[in-house]
Amino acid sequence: MKEIRSQTSQTEDVGRDDIFSKVLGNDKIGRVRMYGFGVTPYVAWGEIPNRSSAYRLIEGYKEAFEKMEKQVQEQGEVIAKMKLDMQSTQQATTSTPVRTTQHSQNGDVHSFNNNAHIQVGTKVAIKSVIDSTKTVAIGYIQSMDPTHRVGNYPLGPNWCSVHINIPVTWEEHLIRPYSTLTTIGQAIGTYVAWPQAFVVREDD
Incomplete structure (x- = not known):
């Protein structure tokens, strides 16, 4: 994560494709890591339109x-x-x-x-x-x-x-x-x- 951050000129906001997700992979359906029980990707990041x-x-x-x-x-x-x-x-x-x-x-x-x-x-x-x-x-x-x-x-x-x-x-x-x-x-x-x-x- 530190290596990726050192390669970016700006601090990235927390989001669906932030540094955390790039290192540990995308969240599974129905949960968002580090956000506690009951928080889904839709609640945290919003809907990705099909x-x-x-x-x-x-x-x-x-x-x-x-x-x-x-x-x-x-x-x-x-x-x-x-x-x-x-x-x-x-x-x-x-x-x-x-x-x-x-x-x-x-x-x-x-x-x-x-x-x-x-x-x-x-x-x-x-x-x-x-x-x-x-x-x-x-x-x-x-x-x-x-x-x-x-x-x-x-x-x-x-x-x-x-x-x-x-x-x-x-x-x-x-x-x-x-x-x-x-x-x-x-x-x-x-x-x-x-x-x-x-x-x-x-x-x-």
């Missing part, structure tokens, strides 16, 4: 890895779509003419691209920035003040805050996600920031 259990273990790891890989891929697709939405919004707000009337000091009255007077409390439909003919939600104007904050960020010019009452396209991604809110379906009953160019009056 071929079938090892295969199941590997398959379990493989399944978990594939699931994690799929989640990463889905998150990448969501991020890519969000970037595309942001780019489309920037293009829309810079290239789409937005009709505005002279508004009050707190910015609560505007005339949007549908030529209809819209103010705080007006029922509106918000449109998809990918397809402006597609309504993604119905709600009410909460604020059009550029300094008003949604998710700790000010709206800025040509944006408004809309309270979502009826989600139409639940899976539509928010242009400005915040907190745990990333889709229209998750934002029901709360507020989202949306470009004025994609908000139209919703007549009852």
Whole structure:
């Protein structure tokens, strides 16, 4: 045992194949030498998986890895779509003419691209920035003040805050996600920031 220990650079832990076992041989089934009555190899060292259990273990790891890989891929697709939405919004707000009337000091009255007077409390439909003919939600104007904050960020010019009452396209991604809110379906009953160019009056 001393000779074997002198040949190892590190002190080995006590285990199934430690120096003691290398010199005196493996323990017999049902007992572990020097550990007293009733201690079995399974209790002392744990189970050695057989071929079938090892295969199941590997398959379990493989399944978990594939699931994690799929989640990463889905998150990448969501991020890519969000970037595309942001780019489309920037293009829309810079290239789409937005009709505005002279508004009050707190910015609560505007005339949007549908030529209809819209103010705080007006029922509106918000449109998809990918397809402006597609309504993604119905709600009410909460604020059009550029300094008003949604998710700790000010709206800025040509944006408004809309309270979502009826989600139409639940899976539509928010242009400005915040907190745990990333889709229209998750934002029901709360507020989202949306470009004025994609908000139209919703007549009852």
